[in-house]
Amino acid sequence: MSTYILRRLLQGIPTFFGVTIIAFLLMLSAPGDPIELIAFNPTRADPMATEILRRKLGLDQPPVMQYIYWLIGNDWTRVDTDGDGQVDSYGERRGLLRGDLGQSLKHRRPVGELIMEKIPATLLLTFSALILGYGMGIFLGILAAINHKTWVDQLIRVFTVIGNAMPQFWLGLILIIILSVNFDILPMSGMRDITRRNGGFDIAETAKHMIMPVFVLSLGTIAFISRFTRTELLEVFERDFVRTARSKGLTNRRVWWLHALPNALIPVATFIGQALGTLLAGAVIIEKVFNWPGMGRLVVDAVFNRDYPLVMGSVVIAAAMFILGLLISDILYTLLDPRVRLK
Amino acid sequence: MTTATTQIRLGAEAPKKTRTLWQNAARHILRDKLTLAALLVLGLMTLLCVLGPPVVENVLELDVNRTSIPDKFLAPGAAGHILGTDHLGRDQLIRLLYGGRVSLAIAYSASVMTILIGVALGLIAGYYGGRVDDLITWVVTTLSSVPTLFLLLIAAAFWTPSAELLIVILALLGWVGTCRLVRGEVLSLKEQEYIAAAQAVGVPNFRLLVHHILPNVLPIVIVTMTIIAGNLILVESGLSFLGVGVQAPTPSWGNMLTDSRSYFNIGTHLVIWPGVLIMVTVLCFYLVGDGLRDALDPRSSWRLAE
Numbered sequence: 109m110s111t112y113i114l115r116r117l118l119q120g121i122p123t124f125f126g127v128t129i130i131a132f133l134l135m136l137s138a139p140g141d142p143i144e145l146i147a148f149n150p151t152r153a154d155p156m157a158t159e160i161l162r163r164k165l166g167l168d169q170p171p172v173m174q175y176i177y178w179l180i181g182n183d184w185t186r187v188d189t190d191g192d193g194q195v196d197s198y199g200e201r202r203g204l205l206r207g208d209l210g211q212s213l214k215h216r217r218p219v220g221e222l223i224m225e226k227i228p229a230t231l232l233l234t235f236s237a238l239i240l241g242y243g244m245g246i247f248l249g250i251l252a253a254i255n256h257k258t259w260v261d262q263l264i265r266v267f268t269v270i271g272n273a274m275p276q277f278w279l280g281l282i283l284i285i286i287l288s289v290n291f292d293i294l295p296m297s298g299m300r301d302i303t304r305r306n307g308g309f310d311i312a313e314t315a316k317h318m319i320m321p322v323f324v325l326s327l328g329t330i331a332f333i334s335r336f337t338r339t340e341l342l343e344v345f346e347r348d349f350v351r352t353a354r355s356k357g358l359t360n361r362r363v364w365w366l367h368a369l370p371n372a373l374i375p376v377a378t379f380i381g382q383a384l385g386t387l388l389a390g391a392v393i394i395e396k397v398f399n400w401p402g403m404g405r406l407v408v409d410a411v412f413n414r415d416y417p418l419v420m421g422s423v424v425i426a427a428a429m430f431i432l433g434l435l436i437s438d439i440l441y442t443l444l445d446p447r448v449r450l451k
Numbered sequence: 452m453t454t455a456t457t458q459i460r461l462g463a464e465a466p467k468k469t470r471t472l473w474q475n476a477a478r479h480i481l482r483d484k485l486t487l488a489a490l491l492v493l494g495l496m497t498l499l500c501v502l503g504p505p506v507v508e509n510v511l512e513l514d515v516n517r518t519s520i521p522d523k524f525l526a527p528g529a530a531g532h533i534l535g536t537d538h539l540g541r542d543q544l545i546r547l548l549y550g551g552r553v554s555l556a557i558a559y560s561a562s563v564m565t566i567l568i569g570v571a572l573g574l575i576a577g578y579y580g581g582r583v584d585d586l587i588t589w590v591v592t593t594l595s596s597v598p599t600l601f602l603l604l605i606a607a608a609f610w611t612p613s614a615e616l617l618i619v620i621l622a623l624l625g626w627v628g629t630c631r632l633v634r635g636e637v638l639s640l641k642e643q644e645y646i647a648a649a650q651a652v653g654v655p656n657f658r659l660l661v662h663h664i665l666p667n668v669l670p671i672v673i674v675t676m677t678i679i680a681g682n683l684i685l686v687e688s689g690l691s692f693l694g695v696g697v698q699a700p701t702p703s704w705g706n707m708l709t710d711s712r713s714y715f716n717i718g719t720h721l722v723i724w725p726g727v728l729i730m731v732t733v734l735c736f737y738l739v740g741d742g743l744r745d746a747l748d749p750r751s752s753w754r755l756a757e
Contacts, residue, residue, distance in 0.1 A: 126593025130602070138609045273681065273734035275688045278726035281711060285719055389598030393689050397712065407601065408693055411608040419605055427597045434596065 116438055120431050127427040128204065131420040132175050138416065163187050165201060178420075179204050204424065210417035214410070219421035223403060227425075230395070230402030234387040236322045241329025241383065246376065248330065249337025254364070256342060264338075268331035276390060280324045280397040287320065294320055321398045325390055329383050333376060340372040347371075374444045381437030385430040472670070472747065479746035486742025489735040496732060500551030507545055527720050535720045537707075547724060550702035555732070557618055557687050557703075562680040564622035569629025570672055574660055576630065577637025587630065595627045600689065607695035614697050617690075621683060629675055636668045670747035674740050681736030688729050704729050 162168050164187060166177035181203030202208035209219035252264040287294045295317055344350060345368060353367045392404035399405075403422065410418035480486055527535040527543075535543050576587035594602075606612075606620050640646065641664075649659050684704070690696035691705030699706060707725040711718070 122589060123592050123596050126589060127597055130593065130597060134602075134605055134609070269737060270730070270734065273685075273737055274730050275685050275692075275705075275708075275726065277689065277692050278708060278722070278729065281708070281722050282726070285722065385596075385598055389600040392598075392600055392604070393692060396693060408604065411604055411695070414609075423597060423601055423605070426601055430598065431596050 112442055113439055116435060120435055123431055124428065127431075128179060128424060129175075131423045132178060134423070135416045135420050136171055136174075138414070164197075177201050177203065178210075181206055181208060209421035209424070212410070212415055212418045214413045214415045214418070219418050222406065222418065223421060223425055226401065226403045226406045229400060230388070230391055230404060233318070233321055233325060233394070233400060233402060234384065234391050236318060237326035237329065237387050237391075238380070238384055240322055241326035241387070242333055242380070244326070244330045245333025246337050246373070248334035249376075250341065250369070252334065252338040253341035253345070261338075264334060268335055271327045271331040274327075276324050276327060277393045277397045279327065280320065280394060283320050283324065284397075317398075321394050321400055324397070325387060325394045328390065329387065333379075333383070336376050336379065337372065340375055341368060344368045344372040374441070377444060378437045378441040380440065381430075381433035381435070384433040388426060388429065476670075476743070476746040480742060483742050483746065486739055486746075489738035489742065492731065493735045493739065496551065496728075496735075497555055500548055500555055503548045504545060504552070507548060535718075537718065537721050543721065543724060546702040546707060547704070547728060550704045550707055550725065551728065553614055553697055553701060553703040554684055554687060554705065554729070557614065557621070557697075558680040558683045558732075558736070561618045561621040561625070561683050562676050564618065565625045565679055565683075566629055566672060566676045568622060569626035570633050570665075570668070572626065573630040573633025574637055574664065574668075577634040578641065578656070578660055578664065584634075587634075591627050591631055594624070595631075599624055600686075603686065603690055604693060604695055607690055611695075611698065614701065614703075617687075617697065621686065625679065625683070629672070629679070632671065632675060633668050636671060637664055640664055640667055670743075674744045674747065677736050677740035677743060681733040681740070684729055684733050684736070688725075 166174055166182045166187070169177065178201070181201040183202055186197065201210070207220065209223070211217065212219050212222055215222055248264050248268075252261045255261050349371075350363060350368055353363045358367075391400075391402060392407060394400065395402045395404035396408060403426075407419065407422045409415075410422065480490075537543055537546070572587050576584045602624050603620065606624070607617065610616065610620075612620060646659065646663060649663055654663070687696055687703060688705030688708065691703055692708055694709060697703040697706050699709075704725045708722065711722040711725075714721070
């Protein structure tokens with residue numbers, strides 16, 4: 109088991125490097141000189157100082173060296189800051205792999221710090237949506253499978269197909285119009301103010317702000333998981349061991365809950381990593397709709413401000429979370445299904 | 452004499468009529484009312500968006516880009532503006548039609564491009580295996596471990612693309628799923644005996660891929676393409692909502708919703724209509740995809756409509 113996990117961890121490494129290459133290439137090919145954005149700060153407007161900074165950050169180097177410096181830093185090597193051909197002082201980067209994601213150009217603060225500040229709100233949103241999505245999805249899936257070929261099944265199918273075909277942000281807007289503007293039941297935004305005012309979470313207030321975004325975000329997951337559960341259940345119902353259980357004279361309820369369901373849910377449960385990734389991406393849009401103070405808004409703003417270090421950092425962090433999610437999925441699979449372990 | 456009798460006997464034993472997979476599928480779809488309806492709606496929508504704008508412009512004497520501030524936020528049904536006007540006093544109906552042109556053009560062309568890239572790489576990776584496969588698989592896993600929306604957002608914001616460039620970007624970032632699917636199919640097809648037979652008689656690799664493997668992955672590819680087209684409309688709308696998709700003043704169903712958040716008190720109709728059109732179109736693409744899946748895969752046990 110532990111060797112399997114170790115092997116699986118090692119497999120994640122090339123993927124992670126691939127992601128860093130993508131992030132780096134995006135920045136490299138983006139228009140504009142990053143150092144000018146950094147140096148736009150009035151205190152650093154001096155061209156000589158700008159040049160020194162460029163060298164200290166390694167931005168005068170060819171792309172391959174830039175990539176290596178970005179990854180592992182250049183504070184271990186001496187650089188030639190004044191351009192006289194003599195190396196004189198150490199570089200200023202510590203490197204991605206050593207926890208330094210660089211400085212945000214707009215906020216003038218470490219990227220890692222900024223992301224860590226915003227990530228709790230995003231995780232709150234995505235994990236709540238994940239729980240709701242799985243809970244509702246599995247419930248509806250079971251309901252549809254048990255009532256196969258009846259109107260219940262049809263109704264759930266219509267719901268899932270329509271739920272998938274709607275742009276989520278549009279549903280969010282419609283819900284805001286109905287529930288916030290017309291009926292004034294739920295707040296349409298303002299989560300940002302709560303976190304600012306209280307510094308922490310007021311549970312009742314927070315919950316009120318969460319209802320709409322979490323529901324809207326989880327809709328895709330509900331639709332997908334319910335269809336998935338339904339298919340798996342219907343397939344398991346056909347399997348020999350279910351027939352055996354039936355012919356032993358077990359009640360339908362026992363067959364469903366103790367024999368069919370656990371087997372049907374294995375593939376559904378192992379999908380959790382992908383589901384989380386999808387939700388993280390979906391949160392980017394939903395956060396904008398509801399003015400949610402999370403990472404999504406940070407990324408969108410960073411992209412518009414051409415805040416390259418922040419954009420690269422966010423991509424790497426998001427991908428790292430996604431890779432971790434897939435890893436957990438795989439490990440879960442081997443834990444739940446002994447057949448996989450034997451292969 | 453003998454040859455004549457054999458022929459007659461063989462003729463009697465042969466099945467009266469053989470149908471190809473495609474003929475079967477066509478018959479299946481003709482009987483599938485829901486899929487037919489979805490196809491019809493899609494066709495009508497496309498026709499309306501392609502042919503409609505000049506007609507509507509002439510009949511109602513409108514111009515898609517004419518702004519008129521005094522006429523802003525007119526409700527649907529106002530004189531000369533069947534679906535009302537937006538925050539700049541532009542007619543919503545004509546903008547929806549022009550927007551549909553853009554959104555549908557993106558859906559159709561980007562899905563075709565996505566499929567072309569995905570199928571080509573999937574065939575190569577699955578058939579040749581080895582180093583090539585390792586490389587393609589690595590790119591696939593890497594690309595699919597970054598949320599695509601992130602990459603699209605960044606690419607779209609850095610280069611502020613035209614609709615044409617957006618299509619290319621969407622295709623370049625969207626082929627991953629198709630590639631993985633096709634690769635899997637090819638891997639299992641490769642084990643089939645008729646492939647071994649073809650290899651044994653010396654059919655060259657390229658011919659084998661195009662004549663013997665491609666036709667067998669085509670059904671699943673066509674189904675995927677329909678679903679992708681639907682997804683693309685959603686992706687375009689999401690990107691436009693974030694402000695990085697199709698840029699104003701060119702209307703698209705997505706960017707017509709961009710500013711809607713700031714004026715839903717006065718312009719509810721501006722939020723509803725583009726969204727409804729997006730939903731209906733995507734729904735039709737999905738339904739056609741489901742219908743095709745049933746029609747093209749006789750083994751498919753999972754039928755959504757029953």
